[in-house]
Amino acid sequence: RSCILVSIGGKNIMLDCGMHMGYNDDRRFPDFSYITQNGRLTDFLDCVIISHFHLDHCGALPFMSEMVGYDGPIYMTHPTKAICPILLEDFRKITVDKKGETNFFTSQMIKDCMKKVVPLNLHQTVQVDDELEIKAYYAGHVLGAAMVHIKVGSESVVYTGDYNMTPDRHLGAAWIDKCRPDILISESTYATTIRDSKRCRERDFLKKVHESIERGGKVLIPVFALGRAQELCILLETFWERMNLKAPIYFSTGLTEKANHYYKLFITWTNQKIRKTFVQRNMFEFKHIKAFDRSYADNPGPMVVFATPGMLHAGQSLQIFKKWAGNEKNMVIMPGYCVQGTIGHKILNGQRKLEMEGRSTLDVKLQVEYMSFSAHADAKGIMQLIRMAEPRNMLLVHGEAVKMEFLKGKIEQEFSIDCYMPANGETVTVTTNPSVPVDISLNLLKREMALGGPLPDPKKPRTMHGTLIMKENSLKLVSSEQALKELGLNEHQLRFTCRVQLQDPHSDTDTLHRIYTHLKSVLKGYTIQHLPDGTVMVESIVIKVSSSTEDPNTKVLLLSWSYQKVNKEATSSKILQQGTDSSPNHYLRKCL
Amino acid sequence: MEETEFDDILDDWFIESLKTYKDLHVYQLEHPTQVIEWTSGKTVCVAGFTSSKNEILELRLPLKLFADENKGLCAERDFKVVHGGFTDAPVRCLRHIPGTRCVVTNDGLSSDLQVWDLGGDDSDVIRRTGSVDGSRGVSEGGSRIAARLSSQPQVLHGAESAGVRLTQLTSGQTVYTLETDSADPLSSLHFVSDAVFLAGCSNGKVYIADTRTSAAPQLSPPPPSSGESVLWWTDASAGPSCLDPSSCRIVRLSSCGQTVISDLRNPGGAVSRAQLDVQTRRCNADDVRVSWAPALDDCIAVSGFSGAVQIYSSSVWTTELQEAQPLFEHRGHAVSSQSDDGVPVFVTSHVWHPERPRTLLSAASDGSVHVWDWVDQSAAGC
Numbered sequence: 001r002s003c004i005l006v007s008i009g010g011k012n013i014m015l016d017c018g019m020h021m022g023y024n025d026d027r028r029f030p031d032f033s034y035i036t037q038n039g040r041l042t043d044f045l046d047c048v049i050i051s052h053f054h055l056d057h058c059g060a061l062p063f064m065s066e067m068v069g070y071d072g073p074i075y076m077t078h079p080t081k082a083i084c085p086i087l088l089e090d091f092r093k094i095t096v097d098k099k100g101e102t103n104f105f106t107s108q109m110i111k112d113c114m115k116k117v118v119p120l121n122l123h124q125t126v127q128v129d130d131e132l133e134i135k136a137y138y139a140g141h142v143l144g145a146a147m148v149h150i151k152v153g154s155e156s157v158v159y160t161g162d163y164n165m166t167p168d169r170h171l172g173a174a175w176i177d178k179c180r181p182d183i184l185i186s187e188s189t190y191a192t193t194i195r196d197s198k199r200c201r202e203r204d205f206l207k208k209v210h211e212s213i214e215r216g217g218k219v220l221i222p223v224f225a226l227g228r229a230q231e232l233c234i235l236l237e238t239f240w241e242r243m244n245l246k247a248p249i250y251f252s253t254g255l256t257e258k259a260n261h262y263y264k265l266f267i268t269w270t271n272q273k274i275r276k277t278f279v280q281r282n283m284f285e286f287k288h289i290k291a292f293d294r295s296y297a298d299n300p301g302p303m304v305v306f307a308t309p310g311m312l313h314a315g316q317s318l319q320i321f322k323k324w325a326g327n328e329k330n331m332v333i334m335p336g337y338c339v340q341g342t343i344g345h346k347i348l349n350g351q352r353k354l355e356m357e358g359r360s361t362l363d364v365k366l367q368v369e370y371m372s373f374s375a376h377a378d379a380k381g382i383m384q385l386i387r388m389a390e391p392r393n394m395l396l397v398h399g400e401a402v403k404m405e406f407l408k409g410k411i412e413q414e415f416s417i418d419c420y421m422p423a424n425g426e427t428v429t430v431t432t433n434p435s436v437p438v439d440i441s442l443n444l445l446k447r448e449m450a451l452g453g454p455l456p457d458p459k460k461p462r463t464m465h466g467t468l469i470m471k472e473n474s475l476k477l478v479s480s481e482q483a484l485k486e487l488g489l490n491e492h493q494l495r496f497t498c499r500v501q502l503q504d505p506h507s508d509t510d511t512l513h514r515i516y517t518h519l520k521s522v523l524k525g526y527t528i529q530h531l532p533d534g535t536v537m538v539e540s541i542v543i544k545v546s547s548s549t550e551d552p553n554t555k556v557l558l559l560s561w562s563y564q565k566v567n568k569e570a571t572s573s574k575i576l577q578q579g580t581d582s583s584p585n586h587y588l589r590k591c592l
Numbered sequence: 593m594e595e596t597e598f599d600d601i602l603d604d605w606f607i608e609s610l611k612t613y614k615d616l617h618v619y620q621l622e623h624p625t626q627v628i629e630w631t632s633g634k635t636v637c638v639a640g641f642t643s644s645k646n647e648i649l650e651l652r653l654p655l656k657l658f659a660d661e662n663k664g665l666c667a668e669r670d671f672k673v674v675h676g677g678f679t680d681a682p683v684r685c686l687r688h689i690p691g692t693r694c695v696v697t698n699d700g701l702s703s704d705l706q707v708w709d710l711g712g713d714d715s716d717v718i719r720r721t722g723s724v725d726g727s728r729g730v731s732e733g734g735s736r737i738a739a740r741l742s743s744q745p746q747v748l749h750g751a752e753s754a755g756v757r758l759t760q761l762t763s764g765q766t767v768y769t770l771e772t773d774s775a776d777p778l779s780s781l782h783f784v785s786d787a788v789f790l791a792g793c794s795n796g797k798v799y800i801a802d803t804r805t806s807a808a809p810q811l812s813p814p815p816p817s818s819g820e821s822v823l824w825w826t827d828a829s830a831g832p833s834c835l836d837p838s839s840c841r842i843v844r845l846s847s848c849g850q851t852v853i854s855d856l857r858n859p860g861g862a863v864s865r866a867q868l869d870v871q872t873r874r875c876n877a878d879d880v881r882v883s884w885a886p887a888l889d890d891c892i893a894v895s896g897f898s899g900a901v902q903i904y905s906s907s908v909w910t911t912e913l914q915e916a917q918p919l920f921e922h923r924g925h926a927v928s929s930q931s932d933d934g935v936p937v938f939v940t941s942h943v944w945h946p947e948r949p950r951t952l953l954s955a956a957s958d959g960s961v962h963v964w965d966w967v968d969q970s971a972a973g974c
Contacts (some may be wrong), residue, residue, distance in 0.1 A: 007769030192716070196654065196669035197618040199606065199928070204669075207610050223839060348665055372667040379673060380622055406716045410647070413678070 002057045003030035003116075004159065004185060004397060009152030011132045014048040015159045019059025021339055026103065029060045032068050033507050034425070040069030047128050050076040052145035053083040055091055055339070062088060065116060066109035073128065075137055078119045079144025079266040085114050094313050094341050120146065122268075137176045140164035141375055143262070143269055149179055154434045156181040159388055165381035168198060170231050170270055174377070176389045182432040184391035188399030188421070190376040191407050201373060206239050208333060208369050213247045213302040217329035217366075222317035222344065224310035225258035228335050228373045233289055236304065240288040251306040252316050258308075292316075294512070297323050299529065310336060311344035318343060322362060325354075330366035335373050379407065385501035386415055393430050394419040427523025438468070438475040441482060497560040501548070504555045512536060512545040605927040614919075615951070615965040617654055618928060619671055624959040626878060627686040628939045630697070631710060633946065634658060634781050635674060637684035637695055637951060638961065646683060647648070648697070648718050648785075650675040653963060655764070657951070671961075675711045677718025682879065687737040689745045689761065689834045696724070696747050696761075700734035700878075701728055709762065724764065727755035738781035738789060748781050753791050754953075756781065758803055768803040771812075779877070784830040784840045784856065792826025794877070798842060800859060812859035815844060815852040823847040823877055827892075829884040845882040845891055850913070851892075853906055864909035866916035870897040879940045879957075887949040895939040899926030900955045903966070920966045925956035 012035075020028040035044045041064070043358050048070065050058045061084070064070055076084070088110045095101050107114075120126060120136040127133050131153065136146040140163055147160045158181040163174040212219045223229040229251070236249055264269060287495035292305055297320050307317035312332075320344065324330045338344030346354060347368050354362040377385065385393065394411050396404060401421045408419040422428045456462045467483035469476045484491050504511045516530045519538060529537045536543040541561045548554035609616055622648070625638035634653050640646030655668040684700030693710045703726025708717050725748060726735050740746040740758070746767060750756030756778070757772035776793035783789045791799040796814025825845045840856045841863065849870040853863045880896030890907040902918040909916060925970065929937035937958045945951035951965045 190670075192673045194619050194621065194651065194671040194673065196671075197620070197928075200616050200618050201669060203606065203609060203616060210610060350662065350665055367664060369664045370667040372669070378670070380620070383622070402714055403716050406673070406718075409678070409717065411677070413645075429973075 001030060001060065002051075002161070002187070002398070004059070005034065006039065006150065006159075006185075008150065008157055008372060009131065009155055011046045011128075011152050012044055013132075013150060014064075015148070016051055016057040016161065017048060017059075017064050018054075018056040021056060021059075021337075024101075024340070029063055031425070033085055037056055040071070040484070042069065042071045043072060045072055046132055047072055048074045049134065049148050049150075049159070050074065050080060050084070051139065051148065051159065052077075052142050053080050053087055054142065054162065057085050057161060059088070059583060062105035062109045062113040065113045066105060071116065073118045073127075074113070075118050075120050075126070075134060075148075077144045077146045077269075078121070079262070079269055081114070081117050081119050082147070082262065082265065083144065085110055090309065090313075091339060094311075094339055119571060122146070138172060138174060138269075140167065140171050140174045143171070143266060147174060147176060148355075149176075150183065152224055154436075155432050157183045157185065158391065160184070160186045160385065161464065162187060163377050163381075163385070164375035165377050165384045166375070168220040168375055170228075170470070171375070172270075174385065178388065178390050180390045180392065182391070183393045183395050183430055183538045184389055184397045185397060186377075186382055186385065188382075188396035188404055188407070190378050191382055191396060191399060192403060193378045194380070195376070195378045198373075201371065202235055205333065205371055206235065207546070208331065208367075209236065209304060210239075210243075212329070212331040212367070213245065213304070215329050216302050217327070217331055218324050219304040219330070220317065220320050220324060220332045221304065221306045221335065222310050222312050222321070222332070223306050223308060223335060225254075225262070225308055230263075231373070232335065233286060233306065237286045237288050245288075247302040247304065249286075249289040249304040249306075250296060251289060252292045252308060253311075254308055254316065272419055290361060294319070311342040313339075313342040313344065322356070325362055325364050325366050328365040328367070331369060332366055333369045335371050337374075340452045345509075359405060382407070383411070383414070386411065386417075391417065392432065393417055395428060395430075396421045421582065436475065438477050440466075441476065441478040443482065444479045447479065493562050495560050495562050497558060498558040500559065502555050502557065505553045508545045508547055508555070509534070512543075515543065515545070515557075603927070605923060609924075611965045612967050612969070613964055614961070614967055615657060616924070617657070617669060617963040618924065619815045619963075621649075621955075621959045621961055624681055624940060624957050625683075625955045625961070627683060628941045628943045628953050628955055628961075629686050629688050630943065630946060631688045631693075631695065636943070637686055637688065638708070638955065639679070639686055639697065641681060641682035641684060641700075644680065644683070646679050648677045648679060648683060648686070648695075648708065649673055650718065657963065657965075673716075675716050675718050677708065677720070679706070679720070684734050685737050687739045687747065689739045689747065690741060692745050694721075694745065694761065696737055696739070696749075698726075698735040698737060698749070703749070705735060705737065705747065705749055722764075724749065724759050724761070726751065727757070736778045736781045738783050740786065741783050742786045748783065748789055750778060750781070750791070752777055753793055753797070753799055756791055770799065770801050770809060772799060772809060779823070779825050779854045780827070782786070782826070784828050790826065790828050790842065792824070792842075792844070794823050794825075796822070796824040796844060798844070798859065798973060799923075800825055800856065810859060812842070812854060815850065815862065816848075821847075823880075825880050825882050827883045830885075843882055843884060845880070845894060846878070847877075849897075851882075851904075851906075853909070854920070862911060864911060865902070866906070867908045867913055868894060868902070868904065868916055868918075870894070876938070879938060881939075881942055883942065883944060885944050885949070886946050887944070893942055893944065893952065895942045897938070899923065899929065899937045899939060899956060901939055901942050902953065919968070921971065922952070922954060922962070922964055922966065924962050924964065925954065925958070925960055929956065929958045929960065 001020040002016040003018055004015040006013045035041055096104050122136050122138055125133050125135045133151050135149040139145040139147045139161055145161060147163055150157045165173050167173040212473045266274050279306050305320060307320055309315050309317055312318050312321050334344055334348055338348055347364055348370050356362050394417055404421050420428045444466050448531045453560045516536045520528050527539055541559060544558040546556050548556055609830040612856045623640040626641045627639055629637045631637050631650055635650055637650050639648040652672040652674050654670055656666045659666040681699035683697045686695055688695050695708050697706045705724040706720060707722040709721045711717055717881055735749045735751045738748040745761040746758055747761060748758045752775040753772040754775040758768040759766050776795055778791055779794045780792040787803045789801055798812040799809040801809035827843050829841050842854045844852045849868040851866045851868055855863050881892050885891035890905055892904045892906055893901055895901040901922040903920040904916055905919045925937050925939055937956050939954055939956050942952055942954040953963050956962045
């Protein structure tokens with residue numbers, strides 16, 4: 001079952017709320033005690049997002065919202081919102097009415113749950129609150145399936161749900177832009193498979209149908225109106241035309257009405273081909289496929305029938321199955337997963353004797369074929385999605401860690417990103433590099449630009465000098481002078497000094513003058529001034545001369561400079577070093 | 593629906609395949625492979641051959657293929673990547689050492705071999721565990737490898753006839769070296785029994801040697817009428833089905849399609865011959881494969897000359913060189929390839945399933961891998 005909790009920027013989001021179809025007891029529900037030991041979940045969750053209508057992604061939703069308790073928003077796409085309640089109700093009927101379970105949600109609970117749903121459109125940013133925003137992307141897989149982009153501030157996560165990277169006959173392929181989320185969360189159930197081509201699956205389907213028809217048998221295909229029914233119909237119609245076959249093909253009217261209704265409603269969710277077809281004509285208008293009447297089931301000779309519901313748990317498909325099960329020439333093709341408790345599930349497990357109502361037994365002599373047409377991304381698909389979204393980190397869920405080391409290594413190598421594979425119940429912490437936006441004052445910007453050099457670039461940052469002021473929620477970068485002004489402080493200047501002793505019998509003034517003349521001759525190109533206040537200035541370095549108190553022949557040179565940029569200081573020392581190199585005043589040199 | 597869409601869905605080959613194949617599975621690897629090697633009855637190894645980074649994958653075949661009685665109830669049609677690893681060089685030759693989880697590879701650039709551990713249940717990563725030195729001074733094409741059939745992990749390898757050695761994997765010691773008068777570049781090495789092996793040379797010569805003796809190997813000269821630029825490939829029917837090594841047969845295939853079958857009892861002679869139509873537009877020595885069917889009598893598979901794998905029944909061949917028609921042709925790779933640059937796809941490798949009589953795996957230059965179980969339309973023959 002899929003149910004993932006994400007904490008991002010202080011927000012808590014639940015991704016999917018699925019049921020584990022293999023368990024009969026409470027283990028089938030997600031363990032909500034990870035959120036809180038007792039009490040309702042409303043205060044702990046900012047929102048719930050459901051990716052698509054499959055029960056292992058939404059099956060526990062009414063239980064969570066109505067029996068554990070959650071009153072916040074539940075987000076899902078429009079088709080998911082329309083289809084979920086149907087599947088949940090079907091599922092509830094099977095579990096409660098057929099299997100007699102008690103700790104389960106009621107029909108009313110499903111209705112109440114759906115009232116909390118906020119529908120999503122593709123590529124539309126929805127503000128859950130003033131900090132959390134979400135956006136849905138097309139995932140392929142089934143009608144209405146979405147991948148979700150969740151953003152809080154500058155951090156983001158993308159959850160894929162189930163998706164498919166190759167388009168099929170009625171759905172397109174998943175697509176996402178280069179949104180560069182901090183984490184991409186993907187299912188890894190099929191991550192280590194390489195999928196057999198759709199053509200071969202279809203070939204198998206046609207082969208089986210053809211073999212049955214050829215020996216005079218009847219073929220029952222129980223379908224869910226919005227599943228592969230349309231695709232399989234197109235396939236059979238084409239085949240019949242090509243091979244000039246005469247056996248009748250039927251679909252039950254319930255199926256066509258529902259399917260047409262939903263496809264019309266959600267036309268933008270199907271692929272180009274279907275849309276074109278729909279525009280031209282009714283989707284279920286075929287030359288060789290006709291509407292079914294229940295009396296036809298008793299007609300002699302070969303035929304193919306598409307009937308609902310898909311798991312043989314009730315209705316027309318079950319009625320037809322009961323009639324045809326006893327003949328070994330016949331066949332039933334199950335195109336998808338069947339929930340425990342249904343006849344579909346039992347026969348797919350090899351059961352050949354079924355207990356029906358009124359204690360009668362049904363001998364299952366017909367051929368049972370299980371075919372999987374569901375579209376999932378495989379190893380190649382995951383790599384394609386990562387290439388599309390460019391996440392900074394990868395998270396694979398629902399796989400066994402030892403069976404995914406290779407994929408982890410592959411992802412890490414090819415994309416240089418970290419790949420995590422937490423087990424159920426495990427918490428993974430991913431550190432992100434949030435980008436902090438800072439305003440810069442125009443003056444400072446102008447000053448930096450005036451310094452020349454290359455323009456700053458995300459790949460080649462440039463150091464600059466400024467002061468960062470943080471006031472409430474804003475961050476500002478201003479020049480030091482402006483900062484001092486804003487803070488009402490005076491500017492202080494640091495000066496460094498250094499004392500050098502040298503032997504010189506001349507007077508202070510003469511020594512100074514000699515130093516001045518000497519420096520002027522050797523340090524060409526630098527500004528050297530002899531100031532009236534008795535100092536010599538080399539650029540910004542000040543030199544003063546005084547006599548030592550003990551010995552008038554020992555002169556003390558005081559050098560001082562202000563703290564400026566590092567390189568300026570270096571230049572200063574270099575200048576003086578050059579200037580004194582040729583003089584016997586090696587003390588000066590040593591000092592510098 | 594438009595006409596083109598009809599054709600899109602159901603082309604001739606697809607319709608035909610309903611009757612001509614029992615099972616058919618089509619896969620697309622990320623990168624093409626030149627090697628397919630059984631590592632168990634249900635798993636194979638494939639590997640890339642680009643000049644930089646490549647993957648070695650151990651794939652488990654779809655469960656549906658083996659389900660037999662319960663086939664209908666099994667929906668699993670996919671390959672499962674059970675183990676994977678990385679290598680920095682191309683993989684031109686890959687051999688599994690029977691009784692171990694070890695494979696040995698050669699990159700086609702030197703004669704040295706790389707040794708790998710495929711891994712068990714506790715990890716899905718294939719790791720490099722060591723290497724085996726080859727002889728110095730090698731010709732192009734790298735080394736051929738054969739694994740000893742018995743429980744001793746020993747590997748036979750070499751790029752040329754002179755210098756083929758049998759190396760003990762655990763110690764790295766050379767247990768046997770083949771000495772021949774000339775150094776002929778090899779196209780393959782095969783063990784026909786635990787101690788006897790064949791060295792098939794690209795010039796058509798076949799050396800037969802016994803690792804237990806130091807006697808000179810027997811030489812089967814190249815078949816007549818082979819010119820200078822003609823290349824030859826060899827396969828030997830061997831293994832547990834061949835109890836008497838001397839009753840093993842050798843098939844030799846030339847780059848112009850001439851095929852000669854000889855018997856180990858009379859290696860110089862020919863039991864039968866045929867001229868195959870190999871449509872040589874181009875012929876990459878690396879890709880051609882000829883193999884005996886392990887579980888069918890007298891059947892040979894040929895691939896590498898085009899986008900098809902051809903199956904021939906040699907039981908109808910005679911000593912006269914005559915044109916032979918294939919019993920079956922798998923054109924799946926050519927038909928389903930979507931090559932944009934106009935370069936036709938060609939088959940890079942094929943293997944027979946060791947027990948299932950008509951099941952083969954084939955790989956092509958576009959990265960496709962097919963698993964197919966063909967139907968023998970003719971009543972007689974294989």
